[in-house]
Amino acid sequence: MKKVLSVLVVGGMLAVAACGPSEAEKKAAEQKKLDSIAAVEKTKLDSMAAIAAQAAQAAADAEAAVKEAKAELKDAKEDAKEAKEDAADAKRKAELQKTEVKKEAAVEKTGGKLINKTGGTQNGQEVKPEEKGGKLKNKMN
Secondary structure, three states: OHHHHHHHHHHHHHHHHHOOOOHHHHHHHHHHHHHHHHHHHHHHHHHHHHHHHHHHHHHHHHHHHHHHHHHHHHHHHHHHHHHHHHHHHHHHHHHHHHHHHHHHHHHHHOOOOOOOOOOEEEOOEEEOOOOOOOOOOOOOO
16 A cells, blocks of 8 residues: 555656646746836836936026026126116216306306306307406316
8 A cells, every 4th residue: 555655646746747837838938028028128218218308308498598598698788788878878967967057156156257268159159268367267177
């Protein structure tokens, strides 16, 4: 009985070993493994493409920002130039007003006559030069 039982056990083991995966099952398992590797590679390539697209978009956004900053800088320079010109105009205007005030003060001091040391015309009237010993002098200088 022991011999029969031993033969049956050995025979069962051989039967189990012989009943392993068939050639088709082995090919299917290998194909599944290759498909899995291909899926991982495809996902990797898709991720790299997405990263490249994001980098390209970021570069385009940065370039647009640089162009916008340059345009704003140009506008700021033009505004500064206009402000400088406006300030110069205001300064000239203030100097003219100051000169006019001095002229008016001189006319008031002279009793309504404008005296010019060098002669010539002033306000459309002939003005004679004042001599050194005169009473009134031009206070505008």
